[in-house]
Amino acid sequence: MICHKVRRKLAEYAVGGLRGRTRARIEEHVRDCAACRAELAALERTGGLLDSLSLEEAPAETWAAVQREMRGTERVPVARRVRWAWGTAAGAVALAALVVGAFVLGPMGPAEPQLVVATEVDEEMQATIEGHLSAVWAAPLSDEAAVGLRLAVLEDDG
Amino acid sequence: MDEERNEVEELAARARSGEAEAFEALYRSHQAGIYTFILSQVRERELAADLTQETFVRAWQSLPRLRKAGAFRGWLHRIAANLVRDEVKSGRARLEVAASVLATNGETLAPEPRADAAEGPEAMLASQEMKGAVWDALAELPAQQRAAVVMHHVEGMSMTEIAEATGVRPGTVMSRLARAREALRKRLSRYVEGTDDLS
Structure with a gap:
C-alpha cells in the first residue's frame, strides 16, 4: 500500500x-x-x-424542577403501544372491508349496516390515532410515526 | 460495565412501573451525560439546563412505553436530540456556530474549570487551556460529528449504542467519528504533533 x-x-x-x-x-x-x-x-x-474531556454536571436545581414537573404530569399508558401495530393493521383492513362492502354488498346488508360497522371501525381507528399520537410524541421520526402519518394521509385521500 | 448496564436496566424497569425513587437514581447517573451532550449541541448553559430538565420530564412521562429497559441511555439521548432539533427549528438555538463567534461573545463550550488537588497550578492551567482548546475545536465540527464524538469519547457510549440513539447504522457512526478525528487532528495540531515518531 x-x-x-x-x-x-x-x-x-x-x-x-x-x-x-x-x-x-x-x-x-x-x-x-x-x-x-x-x-x-x-x-x-x-x-x-x-x-480526557470530562462531563459537566447539570445545575443543582434541575432535579427539583424535574420533580415539580413530574408531579403535575400524566404518564402515557402502556397498553397502547403493544396494541398499536395490530390496531393499525386491523383498522386498515376493516376500513378497506367497509369501503368494498359498501359498494358491493351494500343493498344486501342489514337495515343500517354503515352505522353498526362504523362504530367498530371508530374504536379501532381511535386506538390507532391515539397510538400514533403517542409514537409521534415520543419519537417524531420513528417508523411507527411515519407509517401512521402515511395511513392518515391515505385515509384522508380515500 | 455489564453490572452497570444491569443496574440501569433494573432501575429503568422500576421507574417504568412508577417508582419515583428509581427514576431519581436514573437522573443522578445520567444527568451529567445528557447535560454535556445538550451543551455540546446548543452551547448555552441556561438553554442546556432547560432542555435537560425537559428531557427527563418527557422520559418520565413516556417511560411506560420504553420496550427495552436496557436501552434507556440511548433512548434518553434520542429524546434530548429531538428537543435540540426542535430548538434549532424554532430558531432559539443554532447547531453550526464557529468557535470564533463564541469567543467574541465571551462564551465557551468548555465546561467550568474544576479544582484538582493532585495537579500543580501550572499543570492544571495548561490542562484547562488544552481542554478549552479541544472543546472549541469540537464546536467547529458539524453537529452530527460533534454528537458522535461527545457520546463516544466523553460519555463512553459504544458505536452500537450511539447508532441506536441516533437512528443510524454503526458504520455511519464509525464514519462520523473518523471524519471528526481527522478534522480535530488538524485543528489541534499544536497539541498532537510529536517528534518522537519522525525519525
Whole structure:
C-alpha cells in the first residue's frame, strides 16, 4: 500500500473501524513508514485528548424542577403501544372491508349496516390515532410515526 | 460495565412501573451525560439546563412505553436530540456556530474549570487551556460529528449504542467519528504533533 492510500484510511483505523485485510495492510505499512506512523500517532493522541474531556454536571436545581414537573404530569399508558401495530393493521383492513362492502354488498346488508360497522371501525381507528399520537410524541421520526402519518394521509385521500 | 448496564436496566424497569425513587437514581447517573451532550449541541448553559430538565420530564412521562429497559441511555439521548432539533427549528438555538463567534461573545463550550488537588497550578492551567482548546475545536465540527464524538469519547457510549440513539447504522457512526478525528487532528495540531515518531 502506498502512503496516500493509507492516509485516507488512517482515521478509520484509529477509531477502530477497520477489520481484516485492510487493517493488516495498514499495520504492515505503518511499521515501515515513519511519516505514516507519525500521522497515526497524532490521530491517536487526538483520541486521547478527547478521552480526557470530562462531563459537566447539570445545575443543582434541575432535579427539583424535574420533580415539580413530574408531579403535575400524566404518564402515557402502556397498553397502547403493544396494541398499536395490530390496531393499525386491523383498522386498515376493516376500513378497506367497509369501503368494498359498501359498494358491493351494500343493498344486501342489514337495515343500517354503515352505522353498526362504523362504530367498530371508530374504536379501532381511535386506538390507532391515539397510538400514533403517542409514537409521534415520543419519537417524531420513528417508523411507527411515519407509517401512521402515511395511513392518515391515505385515509384522508380515500 | 455489564453490572452497570444491569443496574440501569433494573432501575429503568422500576421507574417504568412508577417508582419515583428509581427514576431519581436514573437522573443522578445520567444527568451529567445528557447535560454535556445538550451543551455540546446548543452551547448555552441556561438553554442546556432547560432542555435537560425537559428531557427527563418527557422520559418520565413516556417511560411506560420504553420496550427495552436496557436501552434507556440511548433512548434518553434520542429524546434530548429531538428537543435540540426542535430548538434549532424554532430558531432559539443554532447547531453550526464557529468557535470564533463564541469567543467574541465571551462564551465557551468548555465546561467550568474544576479544582484538582493532585495537579500543580501550572499543570492544571495548561490542562484547562488544552481542554478549552479541544472543546472549541469540537464546536467547529458539524453537529452530527460533534454528537458522535461527545457520546463516544466523553460519555463512553459504544458505536452500537450511539447508532441506536441516533437512528443510524454503526458504520455511519464509525464514519462520523473518523471524519471528526481527522478534522480535530488538524485543528489541534499544536497539541498532537510529536517528534518522537519522525525519525
